[in-house]
Amino acid sequence: MLDTSRVQKELAEGNRDTETSGVSIALHDGADLTHLSGTITGPVGTPYEGGVFVIDIRLPSGYPFEPPKMQFVTRVWHPNISSQNGAICLDILKDQWSPALTLKTALLSLQALLSAPAPDDPQDAVVAQQYLRDYQKFVGTARHWTETFAKSASVGMDEKVKKLVEMGFPEDAVRAVLEATKGDENMALEKLCSG
Amino acid sequence: MDSEDDMHDAHDVESLDDDFYSGDTPMGSEDGDAEYDFVDNESEDSEDVTSHRQQQSYTILSVSDIRQRQEEDIHRVSTVLSISRVAACVLLRHYKWSVSRVHDEWFADEENVRKVVGLLEKPVEMPNARELPCGICFESYSSNEMTAAACGHPFCSACWRGYVGTAISDGPGCLMLRCPDPSCGVAVGEDMIRMLASDEDKQKYSRYLLRSYIEDNRKTKWCPAPGCEFAVEFVMGSSSYDVTCNCSYSFCWNCTEEAHRPVDCATVAKWILKNCAESENMNWILANSKPCPKCKRPIEKNQGCMHITCTPPCKFEFCWLCLGAWSEHGERTGGFYACNRYEAAKQEGAYDESERRREMAKNSLERYTHYYERWATNQSSRQKALADLHSMQNEKLEKLSDRQSQPESQLKFIIEAWLQIVECRRVLKWTYAYGYYLLENEYAKRQFFEYLQGEAEAGLERLHQCAEKELQVYLEAEAPTKDFNYFRTKLAGLTSVTRNYFENLVRALETGLRDVGPSGNQANANKNTSPKSLLGGKGGKSGKAKVIGTSSRSGDEAWTMATIGLASTAPTRTRGRQTCARCANSTGRFGLCCLLLCD
Structure with missing residues (x-):
């Protein structure tokens, strides 16, 4: 069975230094501990800079002894991430997973993956080929995708806005708060309630 | 008598393969002798159908033989290197159960081997505090509730059990288990498993350990017969690959197909593939189809007229009856739907040419059928004879x-x-x-x-x-x-x-x-x-x-060596x-x- 107390600890720990780490974790729909949503900010100095990337996280019943299943919701142009469905090719999410790793360390690893692609072990062959053959073009595409999909008007963001608006908050305020919390629904909700 | 001769041969060949046998030779020969008598007795009892002309170049191992050998190897390494039994087991597992390889690597660079395999020279104590946080569930426990591998990274018993249990149900990878701390590569050996795993998991683990001894070792393989628990140790370089297990199944050690001497493995593989692809269809094809006169692909006529158009890329149009080109048909042949060329030609006996063409097209199938039938008949005849x-x-x-x-x-x-x-x-x-x-x-x-x-x-x-x-x-x-x-x-x-x-x-x-x-x-x-x-x-x-x-x-080397051996040691x-x-x-x-x- 899923170790719920560990997941709860991880949620608290994962959001402790969101400002500096650029990583946050939240429940996806408020009740289900096995379905979470993570966000990472694009690392500075990469084509992903300025973007906020949403990652869908599903915890198998064997978690933390089995790795969490992670997938990019935000579309991203990267050799190790499928441009079609956001599937990730990263060893610690597969055979190199250890129960002493956490969702936060996994998200930080994803952030590191954005900084340091491994085109020799690609998930998306098209992207990897472009990365190796025409790096400049790769950077251009990746940046364009970041602008298009990972900035505040992204699909993930729209969903969150819609959800909070449905709770009865004015859309302008919701967008402003979500912007400030870098898309973290729970924190945004807290701010909206307190403000 | 025979067995003594075999041992000579075995040693001749062994010495040619230094890498493999250098460390094992003294022990190997002892084992060999003992096993030899055993196998020979067995063949006297007549199970061994190949005993007539075959030099035995292999040993059949039962589960208890395997355990015994494994235990002996572990004991040997543990004695020679002065390390624990568990550490010896981890080392052997890493170097595919080759005692000589473990010795070589260890004495060449012990420090590096320790690092690669995850064996510390001195165990590290757990941090000395009354309460320690578990690195997996993040709860705190008093230190006597915590367990650590040789590296001292503490985890609570529940988390250890989860970790070990997951690893064992994931498969044989559990034999190379490491400390859960991602920065630490220290091996988690059998002692920890015994302490932490459930009884069922312990059994699985020991089964994996046994399997690994056979499957990772180049000299041994399991008998491929269904349900058979014997393994076969083969003397590399022997003249024949044919092996007869104690379960009476004979197989080729090289390709693990059923024994097929004197035909080589590649031919057998080709033949088996061909049989899978064609044998069931063969009768049907022969009974129901004609080959296209141009491209020779078999065609089934399931309805319609005699005007057949072969599928692309061939697209040849022909008459089903006479297999001649359709372009030659028409009024002259008695109308499109009544090809009397066929009848007329047959009556005149002047039909040899196109009949021969059809013959040739059918030939390749017939040739195969000829050989297949005889192959299959001898197969079933053998089964009957065995019964x-x-x-x-x-x-x-x-x-x-x-x-x-x-x-x-x-x-x-x-x-x-x-x-x-x-x-x-x-x-x-x-x-x-x-x-x-x-x-x-x-x-x-x-x-x-x-x-x-x-x-x-x-x-x-x-x-x-x-x-x-x-x-x-x-x-x-x-x-x-x-x-x-x-x-x-x-x-x-x-x-x-x-x-x-x-x-x-x-x-x-x-x-x-x-x-x-x-x-x-x-x-x-x-x-x-x-x-x-x-x-x-x-x-x-x-x-x-x-x-x-x-x-x-x-x-090829095996055959060659056998022949050289025959020439030079003929008297023996x-x-x-x-x-x-x-x-x-x-x-x-x-x-x-x-x-x-x-x-």
Whole structure:
């Protein structure tokens, strides 16, 4: 069975230094501990800079002894991430997973993956080929995708806005708060309630 | 006697493979002797159908044999390196259970080996505090509730159990388990498993450990027969890959298909693939289709008129009846739908040309069917013979001994005959796969092959007939029959004659039929284009060795060594056997001459 107390600890720990780490974790729909949503900010100095990337996280019943299943919701142009469905090719999410790793360390690893692609072990062959053959073009595409999909008007963001608006908050305020919390629904909700 | 000879051979060959055997030799020979007696006894009991002519170059291992050997290896490493049993086990597992490799690596660079495998020189104590946080569930526990591997990274018992349990249910990877801390590579060995895993998981773990000893070791393989628990240790470089397990299943050690000597593994693989693809369809295709006269693909006519258009890319349009081009049809042929060319031509007997074309198209299928039918018939005939052999051993022999007032020990010749039949059916079966791949244009070879095969087959049929039918009379007789002794001589004679035919056949095929051709061995070797020789051998050997060396894909060295061994150690190898004065072939246990074939 899923170790719920560990997941709860991880949620608290994962959001402790969101400002500096650029990583946050939240429940996806408020009740289900096995379905979470993570966000990472694009690392500075990469084509992903300025973007906020949403990652869908599903915890198998064997978690933390089995790795969490992670997938990019935000579309991203990267050799190790499928441009079609956001599937990730990263060893610690597969055979190199250890129960002493956490969702936060996994998200930080994803952030590191954005900084340091491994085109020799690609998930998306098209992207990897472009990365190796025409790096400049790769950077251009990746940046364009970041602008298009990972900035505040992204699909993930729209969903969150819609959800909070449905709770009865004015859309302008919701967008402003979500912007400030870098898309973290729970924190945004807290701010909206307190403000 | 035989077994002693074998040991000589085994050592000769072993010394050629330094990398593999250097560390094991002293121990290996001890084991070998002991195992040898065991296997030999077994074959006396007659299960071993190949015992007649085969040098045993392998050892059958039961589960308890395997455990014992594994334990011995672990003990040896642990003693020599002065490390714990668990550490020795981890090391051996990492170096694929090669004791010599562990020794080499360890004494070359112990520090590096320790790092790679995850063995610390001195265990690290857990942090000395009353309460410690578990690195997995993040709860705090008093230090006596925590466990750590040699690295001292503490985790609570519940998390350890989860970690170990998940690893074991994930598969044999659990044998290489490391500390859960991602920055730490310290090995988690069997001692921890024993302490932390559930009983069921412990059993699984020890099963994986056992399997790993066989599966990771280049010298050993499991018997592929379903449900069989024996493993086979093979002496690398032996002359034959054929292995007979204690479960009585015979298989090729190299490719683990059923035993197929004298045909090589590549031919067998091709043949089996072909059979999977075609055998079931063959009858149907032959009964229901005609090949397109142009592209030869089989076509089924399931409805409609006689105007057939072959599927692209061929698109040839032809008449189903006469298989002639449709463009030639029309009023002249009695209308499109009544091709009387066919009738007329047939009546005139002038239909040879297109009939022959159809013949040729059908030929490739028919050729295959010809060989397949004979292959399959010998296969089922062998199964039947095997069943007959068992019923003979289990009931009929006793009955016969009763009816003919002969002690069972005097009736062994009947078992010998059946063993020979079973073995010959197997060889004959595979020669049909060989024949299928023997090129049409190798005319001389083909003739020689078919002659040998025909002789062998005829001999076998006589023997089979005699063992099956003639014996029946004596089984049913009310009182001892006078001419039973005559029968004994006949059956034993047929057995040895048939054996000789087959030995000749096997030898000829294993040497790529090189005796054929007017220009002598060497020249022939270079022109040799039989399927076997196309597979290539490693050059750089003398002409003679090279021909033999080409007879099997990866076994080429084995064959070569066997032949060199035969030449140089002939006196040793033929000790206890008789040699035919005319052909210089050893003639097996009975010392009978090779008869007709030497004339």
